[in-house]
Amino acid sequence: MSLTQRELFALSTTERICSTVSLIGTSVIVVSFLASSSFRKPINRLVFYASWGNIMANVATMISHSGIDYGTSSCLCQFQAFLIQWFMPADALWTLAMACNVYLTFFHKYDAEQLRQLEWKYLLFCYGLPFIPAFVYFFIETEARGRIYGSAILWCWVALPWDFLRIAVFYGPVWFVISLTFAIYLRAGRVIFQKRRQLAEAGCSDSSGDIDSPMDPAFPKKTEIHVTSEITHTGSEFDRLNRLIIASASYIPHRYLSPYSPYTVTIEGGSASGNNDNVPMQTLRRSQHDPYAQRRAAAKDVNSAAWAYTKYAILFFIALLVTWVPSTINRLYSLIYPSNFNFAMNYTSSFVLPLQGFWNSIIYVSISWPAFKAAFANIKLRNRNSLHRASLQDHNKKNRLEVKMAEETQSTHVNQPQQAASPSPPPPAPVPITPGPRASRLQQVFGQALARTLRANSYANFSGCFPTPAKHVPASLESVWRQLNAKLEESAKAEFDDIIHERDAVRHLNELDRLVGEARHRRDNGQGESRVAPHTLTPDELYRAHLTPYLQEAQSSLDARIRATESENAELAQHIQGQRAEIERLLSGLEAIVADVEGAAAAASHFSKENDLRQEAFKMDEEVKDRSEI
Structure with a gap:
């Protein structure tokens, strides 16, 4: 059967557009899953694994009719058919894997760690099982029917003489998997709504007793x-x-x-x-x-x-139906009427089959929408911080230019002959906004304090506050803990930056650095310096000059108190030393007395042993008793 150029163009364009949309959706899944740990929930991991099969299937559908144009025996056509036979049914198998997770969790009480241990088995099952027929087809060829891989009108796949294999090895297993998947969902959903009804009845029952x-x-x-x-x-x-x-x-x-x-x-x-x-x-x-x-x-x-579970089950149901019902009807029609070509059915199949990745991305986004909103909020915060930093950098450049001009002007005045001082004080020099030593140290101290705070909020401490979720859903609790720490760090840094900006802390700390450096310079190089007229000093310098005598008086008073305290400490130390010496003398006398007592006790025991005083006392007592009886 031959197609017109217009029909071929419509089919190829539709396949490639839908494949592009699907690739965009799968790229959203892959990028978000790899970029943030908040997306790495159990069901999202399965969707992530399924996305790679969607990508490979979309690579095949992007080739479209070009494989047939190059010839059914060409490497491009054989490669396209191999990818379609291998990866297109894998999506339904991954849906079965998700349903198996629901079944194992509900009826066999599997936790998140046990489900994670099953993921490598899911990988082997979902990609290994369809690989077997896809690889075996390369080596099957008969004289009557030719090779299995050939023209399938839409693209290279199982050739028309081998049309029965499409139903037996492709669509039949896919629909069996779909039926098994919905049987699991229906059973779990039925139990959910039964319990929901029981809990609702319990909540509305009589409250007495x-x-x-x-x-x-x-x-x-x-x-x-x-x-x-x-x-x-x-x-x-x-x-x-x-x-x-x-x-x-x-x-x-x-x-x-x-x-x-x-x-x-x-x-x-x-x-x-x-x-x-x-x-x-x-x-x-x-x-x-x-x-x-x-x-x-x-x-x-x-x-x-129950409502959320139903919503996602309905999404999976709709995605599978939209993907497989039109294409299955088309293949059954072509099997029953091999000589008739239905353009509408083939066009529908070319539209829905490449969109597997797109439907998966829709479900992924709907499941992870709170995580996406948090990610968008973080992006907005970063953009705002970057704009703020850019404005600060521009302001710093401007200040550096002003400082440079001021330095050049000052050097010019130094080289010129000294003139009489102006009766009005000169304006203060511009202060750069680039963080100086004290501002940098402040930021370093804040960073260290924030790091210690985050280390204190470890997962062990956090999970200890929530023992039930830590036991049943450790992966979800760990994701919440990571998001909490990330949000705490971002909010603390943003608030610190806002305080620094509002209080103009960098400029004031830089001014303090300048004043300290100027004071050190004047202290080290004050010899031979010319006198400065008081009226040429700034108000700040005059204030500090008037305050200096009071500071010196306070310093001398503190020094006197320190000296008095040191003398008192010395007297107390001598008194303590004397008491220690007296204690040592008393201890030595006590030890001598104890030694005398121990010697007397030893002598008494020795004398008793040598003279048998105890035996003689017993004998005398017996003799006294005998005489009393007489």
């Missing part, structure tokens, strides 16, 4: 949660629901998750009959007057989580 939990387990419970109001929710169903809410943190922006419940919580592990020690958890400072606020907050959390 102790209320039975709507989620009492039909099998041994795994967790008991006791709150201060003595309202308890037990059972593995509630535990599974909480795990799903926690697991959804990797799929749901943080704005959907409300704060922790306003109760003191004690968690007991083990069976219902076990007697385990209570582990008190962190007490939050919110009001505890409403005894049913916890259940209402839990119902609100599950409601938000």
Whole structure:
């Protein structure tokens, strides 16, 4: 079947435009994921891995009809067909991997670290499985049908004589994967909304007395949660629901998750009959007057989580349907009616198949929108700081020129004969805005203090304040910690820069440096200096000159007090030395007395042993008793 030039142009242009849009979307995913750690959530990592397959598939679709134009046996055509067969179905496999994460998290209680350990297996599965047929097709060729890779009208792919392989090895497995993916989503979604209904009923139940939990387990419970109001929710169903809410943190922006419940919580592990020690958890400072606020907050959390989960599941569903339904219908039509060519169906396929990366980028942006807003805010802050620095640099250049001109003028006046001093004081010299020694030291001290503050807010200390998220969602908590430290550092630096700018600290510190340097210069080179008339001094110099006698008087008074204190200290030191000598004499006399006592005790014991006084005393006592009986 032949196509007109107009039809070929429409198909090629559409494929390349859609491929370009998709490449732009995947570049957003790759750049944002590599640029900031706040985007590296579990689901985002899977989308990032899938993006490389989208890029390779878009490379093939960008070639478009050029592979067929070069010949079906050309290397370009074979390469294009190999890329399409390998990477185009990998996107559906990555969607299955995301669904598997949901299944493992909800039904098998996998945490973020366990999910991360599965990612290399996902890579092998999603890219290794489609690689096998794509590579084997290179070596299959028959006389009746020729090579498998050939013209597929839109581009080089499985040739028309091998059309049944498109359904058996490509579209059939893809639709099986899509069906399995939606089965997982439907099962998880059904359980979510059941728990949502149960929590809603629990939140609206009667508030008098102790209320039975709507989620009492039909099998041994795994967790008991006791709150201060003595309202308890037990059972593995509630535990599974909480795990799903926690697991959804990797799929749901943080704005959907409300704060922790306003109760003191004690968690007991083990069976219902076990007697385990209570582990008190962190007490939050919110009001505890409403005894049913916890259940209402839990119902609100599950409601938000369920809605966010549903939104992203619907996005995946729409993306898969838009991508694969038109192309599958087109391939079935071409299989049933091989001699008929439907331009509308082929054009629709050329439009939707290259957009896999674009749909993934839409889902990625919607999931990570809070992180994007934070990144945009940081970019605006950097731009504002760069403009501020640029204006400061321009101002510094201007000041340096003024200083240079002032120095040249001063050198000219020095070379000329000295004239009578003007009755009015000269204006002060311009002060440069470039940070001098003291301004640089101030910035250095601030940087060191900020660094120590950030080191004190380590992840170990931060996670210790939030033990429950640290246990269940460590990756999300670490991302929050990194964002908090980054925001703290940026806000502290921005506020420090604003204070420096508002108080004009650099100029004043530079003026202080100048005055100190001038004073040192005058002190070192004051010999032979001509006298200066008082009326030529500036007000600041006159003020300091009048203040000097008072400062000298205060200094002399302080020196006298220091000398008196030193003499008192010397007397006290002598007195202490005398007391120490007396103590040593007393100790030596005491040691002599102790030695005498020990000698007397030794002599007494020795005399007793030699003369057997104790035995004689016993004998005399027995004789006295015998005589008393007589």
